[in-house]
Each structure stands twice: as structure tokens, then as C-alpha cells.
Amino acid sequence: MSAQQAAPAEKQSMLNRALNAIEVVGNKLPDPAILFALLMVFVWVASWLLSGVSFNEVDPRTGDSIQIANLLAGSSLTEFTSRMVNTFVTFAPLGIVLVAMLGLGVSEHTGFINAGLRSILSVTPKMLLTPVLIAVGILSHVAVDAGYVLVIPLGAVIFYAAGRHPLAGIAAAFAGVSGGFSATFFIPSSLDPMLAAFTQEAVNLSAHPAAADLVINPLNNFYFTTASTFLVILVGWFLTDKVIEPRLKNTKVDADAADLPVMDELTNREKKGLAWAAFSMVAAFVLLVISALPEGSAWRSDAGELADAAAPLMRSIVSLIFIFFLIPGVVYGYVAGTVRSHRDVVEGMSKAMSGMGYYIVMAFFCAQFIYAFGQSNLGALMAIKGANWLKEMAFPMGFTLIGIVLLTGFVNLMVGSASAKWALIGAIMVPMLMELGVSPDLTQAAYRVGDSSTNIITPLLPYFPLIVVFCQKYVKNSGIGTLISLMLPFTVTLLICWTAFLLLFWGFDIPLGVGASHSFPAG
Template structure:
């Protein structure tokens, strides 16, 4: 039988009225869901970008683009050349859309594991030994840890969060929101394991620092782990914040206002494990251990083909890091297939293909949204509108000349606003950092501290912007359990997390700075003025 997730209930004496905050979030959800379908919304936004680019292309700006060292200019996307380039790149914009391949390949392996019953049985086994009340912090922590595997958390942790919550008798959308908060809201945090983001941002920070007019700036070297202590400590703070928001605000509101109405045949079961299922799990576990052992043996040698040219495994250039999605596919395919044969849930290879096909059929809506999202992101990037906003915001912050603490808050807020329009962390930092790092160095603020402030703002609003490439996918996950879920539903779910992270994480950074705790390896808070 399916788990008992109650439908929305009427207001009674036993079920008190919603709080003002819950009513406000319900209003956000209603308004958001009145927006056009996400695919059409991206198409309309693309047209708006075209019109703005045409209108603003004749304007002259004195602001210097740090990428070209020339005054920034808005490109007219309605010119003949721009339209021809757009048409010729329509297919490659779509096929080159980074999240598309990640999602589809990972879902092939997950589809087999789900179709054979491996995921369902595995989660039921986990739930049998895990306290229901601890699901939230564990899920958020796993979401933060998933950053080591680049974007794996979006296609792995978030849907499994919904399954775990539903199977435990909790609201599945609360599982999605908690997992999303860990994966994306805590994107800049890490549990004592460096992520690929660390060297990427540090490299851009070093380039930006060397743009300073200080004669000694050319010799500045930024350690890739310059924010490591801060981001590691931040992980615990994010888990505690996310736990409180989920259990005290999000799930109570969902139980009062949002009924689960997904297809019962597609929702997880909480029946006791049968003897066949236990045997299947045992064989699948053994097969996974053997496969993992063989893989580790291939990875460990110093001359392993999985290492980067410099011999590193965690570097962005290492084949291991580039193969994360392929590994997700394989390490769900193997136990899924072994479980299926051992438990008797599949009989032949045709059932394996059926599982993959079923997973792809469920991705049809996402593929349509991804097409329009890819075209919008291409147009927005080509127009330079986002870059103009970032540069104008940084210039304003410079002109205000606030005290250090206020400047750091301004840096966080600037980044959080720009983050609503530019999804790529590296693209934002390449724009903002080239201006803010050398500017704040002149105020005695180190590049390490500026980068830390950027990371706080960059993560806090990831979860409320529909322009984040994986946002449409999360909407699809929600619709599996609540058919009427839309953009407004997800924004209303994530807005409390975003505000809590923005306030709490900024205060945490200011506390770190005020108390003088080390930010990371070789990092400092102060840049010595000449």
C-alpha cells in the first residue's frame, strides 16, 4: 500500500488557520503558477531580450567590460547577422545545452534501477534503520556532498529525496525542497572535500587580483583552497538552517495546502521487503562492491588513465571528473540489472531496454523546456544585458565606499541579484570579480574575503531563479507527485530557504571575519596597502 500522505485539509479547530507567512507563500505560488508554461515563458523571455537588445544597442556606455577592456556594448539581436547566427546555431544551442546530456544519460541508468525495483527496495531497507525525524538533515547533507560529483545532485539526490520522504509518510515536495536546498542552495559549501568549484573560482580570483594597480599584484598567487575552512564550516550551518526551514515551515504548509495527486502506480511503496527482494538487494550490493573495487584498482595507480596530465584525480581536467555522469549511469545500471534478475522482477534484456525507454518517456516535457531554455540562455549571453547589469552594480558598490562589513553585505547582495539572471558561477565571477577584487584590494580587503562573499551570494538565490538551467527539471520532479505544480510552486517552496541562507550565511561570514577564523589555506582577510 502507498504511504499515507494526507490531502489538503480544510481549516478547523484541530487544523488552525495558516500563518501570515504561509498565506504569503501560497499567494506567491498562485501568482507564479499563473505564469505561462515554462517552455513558453522561456520563449517569451527570449523575445523580450531581443527587443531590449534592439532598443539598447544604440546606447553608449562608458563602463569597461573586463573581458575585452573596451566599453561594454549591447548587441542588437534583431540585426540580420545576429538572426542568421541564431538560426544557424539553433540545433547546437540545444544539443550543447550542458544539463541536457547530464540529465538524459544519468536517467537511463536510474530508469533501469527504478524499473527493476532496486531503488524502491533499497530505500525501504534504508528507511527501516533510519529515524524518520533525521531524514531532513541527512538529505541536505547528502545534497551538499553531491557537489564533489559536479551536477550529479540535481539528477540523483533531488528525485530520491522525494521518494524517501514519500516512502516515510512525509510530503514528497518537502523532500524535493530540502534536497534542492542542499544541492543548489548550498552549492558553495562542502563537507571537508574540495569540489571542482574551488580551483575554478580561485583561478579567476588570481587573474582578477593581478589586474590591480598595486605593483606587487602581478606576483599574487591564490590557493585553490583559499575558502576551504569557511565553506566546510558553512556546510553544518546550512544543514541546520535547512532542517529548521523544512520541518518547521515548508512541510507543515504543504500538509495543509498541497495534496499529493500523482499516479499511484508511479509512487513508492512501503511494504515490508520480501525474501526475493532481500536476495536481490544482497546480490546487487555484492555486484556493486565488485565493480567499485575494480574501478578503484584502475584509478589508484599513479599512471592511471583516469588522472589528469599532472597526476591529479580531483582536477577539472582529470578524466575521472569528466566521467561522473557516465559513472552514475554504470553504477545504477549494474545493481539495477543484477537486482532485477536476482529478484525475478525482470526476465530478459528487453525489460532493461523497457526501463530505459520508460525513463526517457518521462523526460519528454523536460526536453521541450530545455530546448527553449537553451535558446533563451544563448540570446541573453549574446546580448550582454547580464554583463551590463553586473558591471553597473559593481560600479555602484564602488562609488558608495561603505565600511568593510557593509561592503561585504553589498557584495553578497550584488551577487545574489546578478545570480537571478546569469546562471554560470564562473561567468558571473569572471565579470564581477574582475571589477570587485582589484577594487576592494584598494580598500584593504583581500581577494580571499571578496571571493567568500561572492560564494555566499551566488548560492543563496540559485534555488529561486527559473533561469537556473536545472530549475525546469525540478518542476518536472514536483509534477510526479502534484500534477498542478509549476514554477510558482517551486519558487514558493524555495523562497524561505533562499531568504534564510541569504541572511544566515551572510551573518556567518561576518562572524567568521569579525572573530578572525581562517578562511582557508593560505588565505587572509586583509590586503596590505602600499
């Protein structure tokens, strides 16, 4: 009997109907790239319709009443087309993702990431299997999507080898990889600077007079996301061992043992490669620390600060991610024998870039939309009107933060891309909440909570069908309902506990990250 069959028939039927409705609606939405293109056309038309309307709202940047620019005017259209290439190539998130992926691609291609994760999981005591698996899932975020194709199937393998239900291993790993997507295990992921870049783009759309001088630090949520790691691990550990696995007790594993994958032990060459790769990574880190500590270090800002957003160290986060995965990846490859010449290193980079084609297409349309949205002045109008409405309603700020989390979770059911969602939501929410005195750092943190918590229940997640296939290797009649029923307890619990955790940071004014704040001068 499958997990799907184990649930009461009436409840399962209601669940399937709800999931089918979400899937139908989601499938009718355009692809995110086309969605941005359609939104851009909508902005053009809206700017034309509203360009002749007089508004009472005052633009703080000029002191005059806000005026919507007509983007369909001849001069606006020619300006748009003449800047199209520059708008695309200077789109901050594009370079951030591509540079980070060059280094990560080498580490993945040479087998360094694969061997490292296998090494961690193979020496884990049985009683700590669940929390370590979730922690490894969170750690895999530094390799972007590697956790989906590596950690999740390995979770099933090691649970089955330990005499536990493999679907529980899939659930625990999925909770770490995707449910804890916005948690960071002491190591910044490529998501941190990418989201910060989108937040900076949203800040630049603000009409707030102080926005011009505001620079978003790439690690503006780092303290919060690092602390969140322990929350995600504890929640996942409890739910896996006390809720999910007992529910799977009567779910038979109907695959033959001979057909099930085996977690291979590391070979001597792989162990030697890992040792040298770890040494190279530590050596590089020590050199960085030594070069950064002196008061006159070139890594420091003009004010002598390392953590300042203007400091070269902070502006080099993406470059350091590239270096700190390129070096050990190459060292591992040469020692383990997976790299024979520099051509293999270049092949790893090329392979990583070949998988970024879709992101580049999406980034092109996203960049054009954000440019058009900013030029139209619609964002400033919406932010000021929205802020004025919220001021009149006088909602407690805690409820506003909860609203951002829930809104993000709902949008996540329809739009799977984290960057696409934040580009859509952030362009409106960040400027609006800045007018109310809420910092972009806090708004971004609320977004990350809602985004992560619902990742694991949306069939529109690009890797969701793959996880269903992993389940079917062990329980052949597994389906979308099976996976949703496994992961729904994680989503509900994370939404409640993680939101409360964010409110705790806000309420006690605990720093969210480097150079971050909770408040902003109200407009």
C-alpha cells in the same frame, strides 16, 4: 482539528492571504520555457535599442568601449537561425541531465532505489527515526525526483507505525528531500554537474580577461554541500521533534488504520538482490580507485592531478554517475527477478527519458536565450555597470552574499525549476561578481542555499500538490496552508543557519569543493 486550525485564527488568515497572493502572482507567470522565449525576444529588442548608444564602460577583453550588437540585423538573425540546432545540441546541461538519468532510470525501474531506501528506514531505531529519515531524503537526491514520490510517503508510514504523527514524518522527509536539495550525502548528485555547467555558461558570458581560461569543476561545491548535510539534519531533527510534532499533538489522524499504507518488509529475493547490487557497486568503486591511484593513470590530467578540472576523472563525473547506478540496478533486477532480459533494462532507460520531455523543451529555449544574451553583449555591459555600482557603494562582501541568498529565495517562489532559476540569475550574477573579485564557485554556493531553503514553502514547486495529497491521507482537511505552516519554520531556520554556515566557509577560507576558490582577480 488540523494543523491549519490549530494556529490562531488571525495569524492563519494572514498566512492564507499571503499564500493566495503568491499563488495568484505565480500562476500568472509564463511557463519557464515560454519565459526564456520571451526573455530572448526582450534581448533582441533591447539589443536593437541600445546598439547605437555609446557607453563609457571599457570591455577588458578588447580594451575598447563596450558596444551592444544589434541582434535584429539581417546578418545576426541569419547567424542565429543557422546555429539554432548546434546551440541546442551543444547546450552542456542537456547532455549532463539526460546521461545521468539513463543510469538512474534503470535503478529506479528495477526497484533497486526503492528497496535500498526501504532497507535503510526499516532498521532505524525509534530515537534516530527523524535524523535518519532526513538523511535518506538527502540521499535520495542521487535519483533526482525519486525522494518526492518514495521517501516522503514512506516517512508518514514509518512515523505512524512508530506511534508518532504521520504529518511530522511528511514534514521531516520533505525537509530532507526538498529543503536539503543542495546538500549531498558524500555522493555527488546529478544537480552538481548540471549547476556547474550553467555556471560555466555564465563564466563564458563574462568580459573579464581571465574568464577565458576558467574551467568550473563539477564538484566545485562538494565539500560545502557535504558539510551542509549535517547542518540540515540537525536543524530538521530539532524542528521536527521540538517544534512541529508538539504543534501536531492535538491534530487528529482521521483516516482509518485499514486505509493507511503499510511499509512492506523486504522479501528474501529483494534482500539477496540488494546484497549483490551493493557488492557490484563496491567492486566497481574499488576498480575505479585501483585504476586511478597509479601516477601514470589515464584518469589523471597532464599535470598528474586527479582533482584537476581538466582530469578525465573530473570530466567523467556524469558518466560515472550513469555507470554506478546502471550496474547495481541491472544486478539487482536480475537477482530480485524484476529484470528478465535486456529489454527490461532498455525499458527502464526509455521510461526515464519519457519523463524528460518537458526538460528538453525548456533546455531548447534556455540554450537559445543564453546564446542570444551572450552575442548581444548585454551581459558584459550589465556585469561591468553592476560591478562598478557595487564598488561605489562599497558593500561588505558578506552582505552581497546574503543578498544573493535572499534574491534566490524570492525568485524561487515564482520559478520552481532549479536549473531555470540559475540560468536566469547566474547569467547576470556570476559575471558581475567576478568583476568584484568573487569566484563563480562562491556565487553558485550562495545560490544553492537560497534555492534549497525556500523550496518547501512554494506552492509552485511541481511536487507541492502531491505532498498536500499525502497529508490528506492522514488529515483529510489538510490544504496548502497546512503544509506551508508545517514547513515555514524549516525555511526560516535554514535561511538563517545555512547562510551563516556559508559565511563561515567564506570568512575562514574553507574550501567549497574540488578545484574551487572564494576569490577571483577583480576586474
